[in-house]
Amino acid sequence: MTLPHERTRSVIKTEAFLRELARNTELPQDIRSYAKSLLRHYPSADQILSLGRLEECLVSDASDDEYR
Numbered sequence: 156m157t158l159p160h161e162r163t164r165s166v167i168k169t170e171a172f173l174r175e176l177a178r179n180t181e182l183p184q185d186i187r188s189y190a191k192s193l194l195r196h197y198p199s200a201d202q203i204l205s206l207g208r209l210e211e212c213l214v215s216d217a218s219d220d221e222y223r
Contacts (some may be wrong), residue, residue, distance in 0.1 A: 163207055167200045 176182060176190035198206075 159207070163203055166198065166203050170194070170197055170200060173197065 173190045173194050177187050177194060179187065
């Protein structure tokens with residue numbers, strides 16, 4: 156079973172990996188271009204972490220939460 160923090164870490168590390176591929180001039184241009192095209196619609200680490208914080212707030216019982 157995959158835990159939420161494991162999924163989050165995987166998504167964030169995948170973004171970093173795609174960025175490395177896109178910037179690596181030693182790779183063929185078609186691979187770098189493909190990595191760049193995938194990144195256009197891939198969520199950033201900031202977006203993923205923000206969504207995680209929002210989800211934590213929504214499932215918590217704290218009535219004084221700023222997101223509620």
